[in-house]
Amino acid sequence: MVDFLWRALAAGLLLALVAGPLGCFVVWRRMAYFGDTLAHSALLGIALGLFLELDMQLAVIASCTLIALLLVTLERRTRLADDTVLGILAHSALALGLVLLSFTRVQIDLQAYLFGDLLTVSGRELAWLVAGVAVAGLVLLTQWNRLLSLTLQPELAAVEGIAVARLRVLLLLTIAVVVAVAMKIVGVLLITSLLIIPPATARLFARSPEQMALAASMSGALAVLGGLAASWQWDTPTGPSIVVAAALLFLGGLSLQRRSAG
Amino acid sequence: MTTASPDHSVRRLDTATATTCDPRALLHLHGIDYHSGGRQLLQQVHLHLQRGQILTLIGPNGAGKTTLVKIALGLLSPSSGTVDRSPGLRIGYMPQRLQVEPTMPISVQRFLALAPGAQPADIAAALAEVGATRVADARMAALSGGELQRVLLARALLREPELLVLDEPTQGVDLKGQAEFYRLITNIRDRHQCGVLMVSHDLHLVMSATDEVICLNQHVCCHGHPEQVSNDPAYLELFGRQGVQAMAVYTHHHNHEHDLAGEVVDDPDHVHGEHCQHRHGPSLLHNPRKGG
Numbered sequence: 001m002v003d004f005l006w007r008a009l010a011a012g013l014l015l016a017l018v019a020g021p022l023g024c025f026v027v028w029r030r031m032a033y034f035g036d037t038l039a040h041s042a043l044l045g046i047a048l049g050l051f052l053e054l055d056m057q058l059a060v061i062a063s064c065t066l067i068a069l070l071l072v073t074l075e076r077r078t079r080l081a082d083d084t085v086l087g088i089l090a091h092s093a094l095a096l097g098l099v100l101l102s103f104t105r106v107q108i109d110l111q112a113y114l115f116g117d118l119l120t121v122s123g124r125e126l127a128w129l130v131a132g133v134a135v136a137g138l139v140l141l142t143q144w145n146r147l148l149s150l151t152l153q154p155e156l157a158a159v160e161g162i163a164v165a166r167l168r169v170l171l172l173l174t175i176a177v178v179v180a181v182a183m184k185i186v187g188v189l190l191i192t193s194l195l196i197i198p199p200a201t202a203r204l205f206a207r208s209p210e211q212m213a214l215a216a217s218m219s220g221a222l223a224v225l226g227g228l229a230a231s232w233q234w235d236t237p238t239g240p241s242i243v244v245a246a247a248l249l250f251l252g253g254l255s256l257q258r259r260s261a262g
Numbered sequence: 263m264t265t266a267s268p269d270h271s272v273r274r275l276d277t278a279t280a281t282t283c284d285p286r287a288l289l290h291l292h293g294i295d296y297h298s299g300g301r302q303l304l305q306q307v308h309l310h311l312q313r314g315q316i317l318t319l320i321g322p323n324g325a326g327k328t329t330l331v332k333i334a335l336g337l338l339s340p341s342s343g344t345v346d347r348s349p350g351l352r353i354g355y356m357p358q359r360l361q362v363e364p365t366m367p368i369s370v371q372r373f374l375a376l377a378p379g380a381q382p383a384d385i386a387a388a389l390a391e392v393g394a395t396r397v398a399d400a401r402m403a404a405l406s407g408g409e410l411q412r413v414l415l416a417r418a419l420l421r422e423p424e425l426l427v428l429d430e431p432t433q434g435v436d437l438k439g440q441a442e443f444y445r446l447i448t449n450i451r452d453r454h455q456c457g458v459l460m461v462s463h464d465l466h467l468v469m470s471a472t473d474e475v476i477c478l479n480q481h482v483c484c485h486g487h488p489e490q491v492s493n494d495p496a497y498l499e500l501f502g503r504q505g506v507q508a509m510a511v512y513t514h515h516h517n518h519e520h521d522l523a524g525e526v527v528d529d530p531d532h533v534h535g536e537h538c539q540h541r542h543g544p545s546l547l548h549n550p551r552k553g554g
Contacts, residue, residue, distance in 0.1 A: 156355055
């Protein structure tokens with residue numbers, strides 16, 4: 001009993017730690033829909049993993065990465081708006097995943113992938129998560145200033161010597177990896193919320209980009225703790241409980257801010 | 263005319279070109295064509311810029327001014343033509359716009375610290391030079407047009423530029439603020455001996471602050487010293503006589519200036535004419551209309 005709880009707690013907190021700062025860029029760059037697209041394509045990864053008998057987590061990371069790269073190419077080749085391209089990719093990937101899944105003999109628990117199943121995180125899945133979080137953390141720590149420059153004014157960043165096209169792809173791939181390893185925790189449909197809600201809460205109080213990143217990590221960690229506790233106490237589904245906790249923190253922050261402003 | 267392939271279009275000045283013998287040369291564009299989406303945006307444009315020279319691109323909307331600047335900066339590759347930059351040229355760039363996402367809390371100081379290698383002392387010096395020390399701790403998203411313009415200029419100066427590139431630097435700034443800004447650019451050029459390439463709509467104001475003007479409308483309509491260009495038939499045709507006459511009002515000088523805080527800044531080099539006693543910075547602490 002204690003074992004699986006510790007694993008769940010470690011997985012949730014690790015994810016919150018890196019989703020905070022990474023989510024700040026999702027918020028600043030208005031990439032929420034991009035996160036959703038990646039999440040939808042994760043289901044395609046599961047279907048492919050089952051078909052090709054690959055490691056499930058590896059297949060999901062691969063499919064999210066592929067979708068991210070496909071997006072970069074499509075954006076350059078077509079004259080469609082970003083959100084149209086994203087819409088095409090998101091729903092095609094999701095639909096293709098569901099169609100492929102219907103061909104497999106294996107019965108899978110679709111519910112667990114759509115809404116997450118933190119309490120059944122295995123040691124192996126935790127190891128993947130640690131690896132994914134480490135990679136994302138490394139990118140964020142080493143590229144932080146450059147990513148800020150890229151977000152503020154890409155042309156200025158380019159003139160100042162930053163390889164903006166490469167950096168942009170790196171950011172997309174980092175988000176793809178985090179979304180892929182986070183799938184088990186909150187599920188395909190709720191992943192983006194962990195990238196959006198804690199930074200939005202942090203934004204209410206932060207006075208610098210770094211404060212916002214740190215506060216987003218903390219608020220995400222609190223949401224994980226709260227969600228797990230609620231799930232333990234009232235036997236509610238873990239993933240959705242974490243998201244509800246994150247949303248409550250945001251509402252609490254909002255009313256606190258209103259009160260201090262008024 | 264030269265039609266190099268885009269891949270080989272960027273050369274260094276140390277290769278055998280017309281500019282090799284001139285150690286003051288910073289930038290040389292030769293026979294630049296640029297097409298995009300089946301439209302020709304630039305046609306056979308030549309441009310030459312030296313250390314200590316201010317060169318202004320003017321022209322109507324859609325004339326390709328920003329495209330030409332992006333080619334000069336290396337952000338775009340020309341369809342044909344050559345771009346020569348002096349070896350290791352340090353460029354300070356002031357982009358046309360910077361829209362700070364309101365969700366990003368960032369102060370002016372933190373923004374300037376993002377310039378590669380900028381130390382706190384450099385940042386303080388750059389802010390002082392552009393007269394924006396007062397807004398050091400302000401939030402980027404809360405700056406007025408004139409304040410943001412000076413902060414962007416400070417960021418460009420942090421590069422210790424040999425070439426300063428300004429793309430419509432006075433957009434969204436009132437007339438007094440614009441004249442003030444052009445004086446600032448002239449002072450910076452005198453102090454740093456850098457070359458300045460700028461794009462402007464403000465043909466009236468910019469005339470007194472530039473050494474050379476290129477009047478662009480996809481091709482170079484005319485170029486030369488400001489007085490020369492302002493009498494050129496091509497220029498008169500492009501902008502209409504009325505717009506041209508209006509410039510006379512702004513060619514006067516003034517004897518002292520105000521920084522962002524509204525403090526008087528001594529500027530003994532300038533004699534003021536009958537129209538103007540003094541000017542105010544763009545802080546709007548005073549009604550700018552009362553200045554003249």
